[in-house]
């Protein structure tokens with residue numbers, strides 16, 4: 001880009017990388033994490049699970065397909081994963097202000113600027129990723145004119161910041177599902193609304209145990225799952241009952257904690273569209289979309305719980321399952337806007353469990 005201003009990326013280990021500014025010319029601090037996904041920046045940047053994080057994209061050319069215009073589906077975004085950009089900053093190698101796509105309405109830089117989010121380009125993001133893989137995710141900052149202090153977003157209750165204030169209803173299907181919104185991706189809502197569901201979307205700390213529902217869904221969300229104390233308490237009550245429960249990503253971690261297990265922080269997390277997982281008890285594996293920095297510690301799961309999926313790269317827990325009750329979760333994203341959609345059938349399995357529960361009542 002002509003006349004781009006200089007900015008730098010500073011990491012907590014003292015690394016300083018000079019680059020050029022795109023998006024907002026402003027400074028921002030956060031946890032620096034990388035994603036190896038090759039496409040999907042409109043979906044990634046609006047995923048509330050990225051709140052507080054500076055995202056490094058390893059794919060070398062970013063921006064060339066622009067950013068789509070907004071369209072609504074049942075009052076939620078048809079395209080984006082929420083109604084704003086959630087990353088704290090974006091780090092890319094080559095940024096293409098010029099873009100071409102039938103759906104593009106603006107450039108990536110214009111879109112970032114609208115939300116006052118800084119981008120830096122001209123960074124060797126593969127070298128940076130090797131560093132993050134060796135040392136683990138680090139705190140960092142993009143520095144424009146004003147310096148800012150480093151800040152660890154995992155010390156904040158990010159879920160409280162991204163969760164909605166009130167209850168919302170969608171759809172008129174026959175299965176009444178409560179969605180506990182800890183920062184849900186809108187594609188989770190779309191996946192439910194494409195099925196026979198009436199959805200009740202509630203805030204993260206809402207006491208859903210008072211509601212009349214057929215199945216409970218726990219969404220993804222940012223930060224350390226242990227911050228969600230009220231959600232875990234409500235969930236513990238739900239685990240005493242037999243109504244089906246399905247959790248995705250943060251939702252999986254919350255299920256693990258409510259069950260009595262523990263979670264831990266991975267060295268650098270899993271963020272990409274091609275993470276292989278294996279279904280326990282089979283030789284079947286799936287390619288999945290992931291975005292997480294924490295995981296359930298399989299060793300700490302109580303006797304009545306099993307690991308449901310295992311990550312084939314590092315053996316960590318990618319989902320859990322109760323041995324006798326219809327409670328299960330995935331650490332990956334079966335809804336996966338940006339793809340792949342190989343595991344979307346899990347929404348159908350959850351609703352099958354809901355049907356069985358209703359038939360047996």
Ligand SMILES: NC(=O)CC[C@H](N)C(=O)O
Pocket residue numbers: 049219220221222223224225248249250251291292293294295
């Ligand atoms: N996408 C998510 O729900 C992420 C969950 C949690 N914040 C983690 O990083 O592990």
